[in-house]
Amino acid sequence: MSAIVHARVTENLVRLRLGHVAERLDAVLGEAARSEPTYLDFLDALLGQEVTSKRHKRIAMGMKIAHFPSVRTLDQFDFKFQPSVDQKLVRELATGRFIAQAENVLIFGPPGVGRTHLAIALGRAAVEEGSTVLFISATALLVALAKAESEGNLADKLTYYGRYKLLIVDEVGYLPFERRSAHLFFQLVSKRYERGSMLVTTNQPVTKWGSVFGDEVVAAAILDRLLHRSHTLVVKGESYRLKQKRKAGLLGTSPTPQV
Ligand SMILES: Nc1ncnc2c1ncn2[C@@H]1O[C@H](COP(=O)(O)OP(=O)(O)O)[C@@H](O)[C@H]1O
Numbered sequence: 001m002s003a004i005v006h007a008r009v010t011e012n013l014v015r016l017r018l019g020h021v022a023e024r025l026d027a028v029l030g031e032a033a034r035s036e037p038t039y040l041d042f043l044d045a046l047l048g049q050e051v052t053s054k055r056h057k058r059i060a061m062g063m064k065i066a067h068f069p070s071v072r073t074l075d076q077f078d079f080k081f082q083p084s085v086d087q088k089l090v091r092e093l094a095t096g097r098f099i100a101q102a103e104n105v106l107i108f109g110p111p112g113v114g115r116t117h118l119a120i121a122l123g124r125a126a127v128e129e130g131s132t133v134l135f136i137s138a139t140a141l142l143v144a145l146a147k148a149e150s151e152g153n154l155a156d157k158l159t160y161y162g163r164y165k166l167l168i169v170d171e172v173g174y175l176p177f178e179r180r181s182a183h184l185f186f187q188l189v190s191k192r193y194e195r196g197s198m199l200v201t202t203n204q205p206v207t208k209w210g211s212v213f214g215d216e217v218v219a220a221a222i223l224d225r226l227l228h229r230s231h232t233l234v235v236k237g238e239s240y241r242l243k244q245k246r247k248a249g250l251l252g253t254s255p256t257p258q259v
């Protein structure tokens, strides 16, 4: 009889998509028999296990979908090395509230100072908070948009990039955009404007965006939308990569090489 009930419970757990508990049913029952919890505590532990398992699965899937190029977290970020970074703002951004408000984040700074690190870390925090995130380099994004345009499905592609709660575009300004690309980027920014957040990292100050986009008017239109309701991090200081090389004795101690 109890075997029938056991089978029915398993079946119903699966039907209710409580797969984790279904898999661990025997262990859960064994543990309950040993520790004899109250009914409420038993139910609490049971549901807690399922919720935790679902959360872990969702986060793992979200990290995959985001296509982060590497694992970088805020815990790994040495704020002491980079005092120009507003730690309080970074921690606030990590709560994901800016995503709920469809606000943008712009991270400015020279190479090696941790812009991509911060972008990935904030992206991971957003995934953990339940947002859908996509990380893409500016170059890859523009290649994809130009390809979509030439194949006649730009609208679909813009919709695709519009779907994510947070779109991270890394390294705007590294390579100058062609005029056509600048216009494609403008369309993307417009599509997401006030609907979804973008996080953009760049090595160029806003005053140089005209030359990055090859067109002052388009650059101004892009900046207008990106900067309206945005948070800005300006990372100054030394390249972390160079610091590590210096530590390893590969470079002299001074002066700081300009990168
Ligand atoms: N303040 C920091 N604390 C810890 N690691 C850092 C820090 N800044 C940079 N790094 C590391 O140095 C390397 C270069 O940083 P990255 O984020 O790629 O720089 P950027 O995108 O600004 O060129 C990465 O491996 C990154 O994790």
Ligand SMILES: [Mg+2]
Pocket: 112, 115, 116, 117, 170, 171
């Ligand atoms: Mg980078």
